[in-house]
Amino acid sequence: MFIIQDSLFQLGSTRINVQQARDFEIFYTDTSKQAAQKLSNFFPVFLNDAQLEQEIGPMIRALQTREINAESLADNIIAYFNEFYEAQPVKLDVMDWLREKYGIR
Numbered sequence: 839m840f841i842i843q844d845s846l847f848q849l850g851s852t853r854i855n856v857q858q859a860r861d862f863e864i865f866y867t868d869t870s871k872q873a874a875q876k877l878s879n880f881f882p883v884f885l886n887d888a889q890l891e892q893e894i895g896p897m898i899r900a901l902q903t904r905e906i907n908a909e910s911l912a913d914n915i916i917a918y919f920n921e922f923y924e925a926q927p928v929k930l931d932v933m934d935w936l937r938e939k940y941g942i943r
Contacts, residue, residue: 845926865877897918
């Protein structure tokens with residue numbers, strides 16, 4: 839899932855310091871019962887386009903020369919994020935990003 843950092847760290851017109859945000863929780867809210875149940879917690883990783891290009895760009899270009907398909911390329915990117923950021927992006931999101939950013943289908 840891609841989360842836009844600027845939207846997440848703003849409450850009305852008040853900006854929230856990203857450095858103060860540590861753990862995030864996801865709740866399921868049943869409005870009919872006015873009850874909420876915690877589903878999970880996570881720590882988001884935010885990378886800007888320049889940082890992504892610097893880290894992932896060379897890998898994408900190297901794998902493209904081997905004529906690897908988009909699904910395998912997405913698997914390699916997910917493995918990279920898992921190893922270096924302990925993050926597990928959603929494969930369809932990565933494939934959408936590859937299509938939008940690099941025209942890879």
